[in-house]
Amino acid sequence: MSTVESAVKETNVKRRSQWFEVWRRFKRNKLALAGLVIILLIIVLALLAPILASEGYDQQIISDSLLTPGKEGHILGTDNLGRDILVRLVWGARYTLQCGLVAVLVSAIGGCILGSLAGYYSGKVDNLIMRVMDVLLAIPGMLLAISIAATLGPGMRNAIIAVGISGMPTFARIVRSSVMSVRDMEYIEAATAINAGDMRIILKHVLPNVMAPILVQTTLSVANAIMQTASLSFLGLGVQAPIPEWGAMISSGRSYLRGYGYMVTAPGLAIMMLVFSINIFGDGLRDALDPKLKT
Amino acid sequence: MKKNVILETSTSSIAQDVPLLEVKNLTLHYVTNEGTVCAVNDISLTLEKGETLGLVGETGAGKTSTALGIMGLVPNPPGKIISGSISLAGENLREKNEAFMRKVRGGRISMIFQDPMTALNPIDKVGDQIAEVIELHNKCSKAEAAKNAAKMLELVGIPGERYHEYPYQFSGGMKQRIVIAIALACNPEILIADEPTTALDVTIQAQVLEMMDGLKQKFQTAMLMITHDLGIIAETCDRVAIIYAGEIVELGNLEHIFDQTAHPYTVGLFNSLPSTAEGEQGRLSPIPGLMPDPTDLPDGCKFSPRCIYADEICKTQSRTLEQIDDTGHFCRCWKWKQLKMERRK
Amino acid sequence: MSTALLEVKKLKKFFPTPAGPLHAVDNVSFAIPKGETLGVVGESGCGKSTLGRVVLHLLENTGGKIFFEGDDITKVKKNKLRELRKQMQIIFQDPYASLDPRKTISQTIAEPLIINGGIEKSAIEERVLELMDTVGLARRLVNTYPHELDGGRRQRIGIARALALTPKFIVCDEPVSALDVSIQAQILNLMQDLQDELGLTYMFITHDLSVVRYISHKIMVMYLGQVVEMTTSKELFQNRWHPYTQALLSAVPQIDIHKKKERILLRGELTSPINPKPGCRFAARCPHAKPLCSDKNPEFIEVSCGHFVACHYVKEINNL
Numbered sequence: 001m002s003t004v005e006s007a008v009k010e011t012n013v014k015r016r017s018q019w020f021e022v023w024r025r026f027k028r029n030k031l032a033l034a035g036l037v038i039i040l041l042i043i044v045l046a047l048l049a050p051i052l053a054s055e056g057y058d059q060q061i062i063s064d065s066l067l068t069p070g071k072e073g074h075i076l077g078t079d080n081l082g083r084d085i086l087v088r089l090v091w092g093a094r095y096t097l098q099c100g101l102v103a104v105l106v107s108a109i110g111g112c113i114l115g116s117l118a119g120y121y122s123g124k125v126d127n128l129i130m131r132v133m134d135v136l137l138a139i140p141g142m143l144l145a146i147s148i149a150a151t152l153g154p155g156m157r158n159a160i161i162a163v164g165i166s167g168m169p170t171f172a173r174i175v176r177s178s179v180m181s182v183r184d185m186e187y188i189e190a191a192t193a194i195n196a197g198d199m200r201i202i203l204k205h206v207l208p209n210v211m212a213p214i215l216v217q218t219t220l221s222v223a224n225a226i227m228q229t230a231s232l233s234f235l236g237l238g239v240q241a242p243i244p245e246w247g248a249m250i251s252s253g254r255s256y257l258r259g260y261g262y263m264v265t266a267p268g269l270a271i272m273m274l275v276f277s278i279n280i281f282g283d284g285l286r287d288a289l290d291p292k293l294k295t
Numbered sequence: 296m297k298k299n300v301i302l303e304t305s306t307s308s309i310a311q312d313v314p315l316l317e318v319k320n321l322t323l324h325y326v327t328n329e330g331t332v333c334a335v336n337d338i339s340l341t342l343e344k345g346e347t348l349g350l351v352g353e354t355g356a357g358k359t360s361t362a363l364g365i366m367g368l369v370p371n372p373p374g375k376i377i378s379g380s381i382s383l384a385g386e387n388l389r390e391k392n393e394a395f396m397r398k399v400r401g402g403r404i405s406m407i408f409q410d411p412m413t414a415l416n417p418i419d420k421v422g423d424q425i426a427e428v429i430e431l432h433n434k435c436s437k438a439e440a441a442k443n444a445a446k447m448l449e450l451v452g453i454p455g456e457r458y459h460e461y462p463y464q465f466s467g468g469m470k471q472r473i474v475i476a477i478a479l480a481c482n483p484e485i486l487i488a489d490e491p492t493t494a495l496d497v498t499i500q501a502q503v504l505e506m507m508d509g510l511k512q513k514f515q516t517a518m519l520m521i522t523h524d525l526g527i528i529a530e531t532c533d534r535v536a537i538i539y540a541g542e543i544v545e546l547g548n549l550e551h552i553f554d555q556t557a558h559p560y561t562v563g564l565f566n567s568l569p570s571t572a573e574g575e576q577g578r579l580s581p582i583p584g585l586m587p588d589p590t591d592l593p594d595g596c597k598f599s600p601r602c603i604y605a606d607e608i609c610k611t612q613s614r615t616l617e618q619i620d621d622t623g624h625f626c627r628c629w630k631w632k633q634l635k636m637e638r639r640k
Numbered sequence: 641m642s643t644a645l646l647e648v649k650k651l652k653k654f655f656p657t658p659a660g661p662l663h664a665v666d667n668v669s670f671a672i673p674k675g676e677t678l679g680v681v682g683e684s685g686c687g688k689s690t691l692g693r694v695v696l697h698l699l700e701n702t703g704g705k706i707f708f709e710g711d712d713i714t715k716v717k718k719n720k721l722r723e724l725r726k727q728m729q730i731i732f733q734d735p736y737a738s739l740d741p742r743k744t745i746s747q748t749i750a751e752p753l754i755i756n757g758g759i760e761k762s763a764i765e766e767r768v769l770e771l772m773d774t775v776g777l778a779r780r781l782v783n784t785y786p787h788e789l790d791g792g793r794r795q796r797i798g799i800a801r802a803l804a805l806t807p808k809f810i811v812c813d814e815p816v817s818a819l820d821v822s823i824q825a826q827i828l829n830l831m832q833d834l835q836d837e838l839g840l841t842y843m844f845i846t847h848d849l850s851v852v853r854y855i856s857h858k859i860m861v862m863y864l865g866q867v868v869e870m871t872t873s874k875e876l877f878q879n880r881w882h883p884y885t886q887a888l889l890s891a892v893p894q895i896d897i898h899k900k901k902e903r904i905l906l907r908g909e910l911t912s913p914i915n916p917k918p919g920c921r922f923a924a925r926c927p928h929a930k931p932l933c934s935d936k937n938p939e940f941i942e943v944s945c946g947h948f949v950a951c952h953y954v955k956e957i958n959n960l
Contacts, residue, residue: 194755498683
């Protein structure tokens, strides 16, 4: 810290919780706030799907197929099987979000465990874990996901596992370096002096203090995971018909690109908006957490 | 004594009746989201050629902010000089532009900071870092600058052959010497030293202070010594200003401050110190409480919440810094005259 | 001997480095009687902080013996160590780094109680408040976070945490060095009061000579991992016999403006603690060094009653 910063910092001692401070800083970033609002809207949409689009995502009315947007009350048109695209989009939000979030949860939890062990114990444990992670990182993410999904077979569950595993090394690396920086702090030594066991130290002292980079990585990874599951679905390896996961919608629409492009642009734009919002939210979160990111 | 460095004529001849440095009513605030930090509140001080003025205070008192204000290094935002003037040999620095200030910094006023570990560029040779300053302030060739830099190294007690080494190859004490060499390379009129030896071991501190004293005598540099250590003040300074909550509460020469202490805060500081002097020591009498929050300063005398002698007038009205005798001893207290204060010897 | 709470004999701690073993603590012996304070003083690199941690088994020793209440605790099993830790605690130097920034005061102070059991869950809260009273922390601060408090208050939290398990012995690693002068005085008074009330034994590590004089009964001066002088606090400041101690004391800036003192300036810098050459480690900087000093390491001998010095020429230098 520069002498000026420390002069200012030491004199400010007001009563506030840390998360409140983070929220205050975050609020100031209007773009990030907008991102958060959009994400929340999409979540609400997903939750309210049974009410807003009660007819379900697979109501096929062949006579109404391939209607352009605006015709006969279908705001976004219908697909080749006569299903309303907007209805499928709203239902699809559920599956897209699910894939993204659960996959990241898999990456994050797996990465946290591996990264904490590697960072806290160092030595042989560290070597073993990180070399395995390095091997995974050497393979391009998409290729890795494809190979795992191809091995396990198609389906949403396997797609989530595939994307989850391919995202683990990134988390493991981040957690490992954060743990290593915190591990040598005096309060960790203090915990040892009062008889805290290793598990307790890692769970109660180390991890809470490395939450910031993990949180930021999580938000950014969600965007990536959504893209990857969409791509897997696009390739036919992920979600199977008739589930309207947005990537799958793009996939099934590609034969109709000429003349009925709206079948692809609607889900495409939806993915873009979701990913963009998550990215700017993650950026804002990282900036808001930054001043406290010292430990 | 041969001056090895050719100075560019940015120094005007100093008139005899104008102090070398005169700070008048300097007020500096930092505007932050948590409130306005009133770091420096109406500080006035003078510095004569060749004199050493000590600035004593605890963390957050405003000493570093004052120094940065003088150097024009206050980051804006969030810092803002609200009012006051800073005159170097009669010229008001606040009215000058950045180009002028760049010539002043390093050339006429130099500053050294507390932490020698981070003050040096780790990827530059130490000799080059000294030469850089010389080049910036003088019209001379690279070779000349390098030669003079080597001479500066010798002057601070480092063999000239170590010119080409990097900062990591030196210990803390030696790094601080290099920092001092950089600061004095262009023979500035004023050296501002902000806690220059706090990070050093006590035996190294003794070496560095001795060396600084020697250089000061040699070059007749005036010095502003910022520290919280009264022992260092006693050994290096001619006059002392005690700073509390952004204000000078007592000002005078060594006899005034050490023997005829007037302000309760200064007395409190002395009473808080254990000493290595021989003889029995009583229990320490620390000042109760903490320095006030600079975003929320108390009314009246800023020390009154912690002062055991404070009464109504102290809590509602603040006193200006007044001269309390005719030998240059100033104090900012309503009750200095009536009080008989116990001083732990 | 048998009244010593903590005794250490020829303790060693070496760190392996690519260039050879680093002699952080080399052949240190001392005993601290119950209820007293041993001040350990020295500059950076002397090994005082390492010594504190080795005594508490936060670092494992490389040689020598440690005795606590007469029992040999040099090598100790996990269960015994858990028991021992309740009796031997530590207060750290940096009030900013020694507290978990994500835990409130009450969580930090309660933690040793929760981990070590022996107290009802319902009683923990009361005990935390009691401890806060003992160290002078206002009860209303119980749910604040470290970053909301100043250095002095944070250090009080560290002290409360160390006291939670009612230890007998506390290693104080530069506990007031990072504090302002007026806060420092408050904390020193607190620590003395606690020692008187609770019968605590301290190992007080510091580089500040005036502080060590104020708080210690006995003082041990260290240089590059070895003890060079040890005696009572009063005696050390009246008669300092080792050249390093003399230089150290003369280097401290004095507040007395009328006393112009002869300052002993040491030449050069610290020599390396890695694979040190035989001979006195201070010889390279000592103003009295003679050929013997570079060949043979001086013995740590009792020069007068209770006053130990490690120097070949201690008698000649001081006209004893």
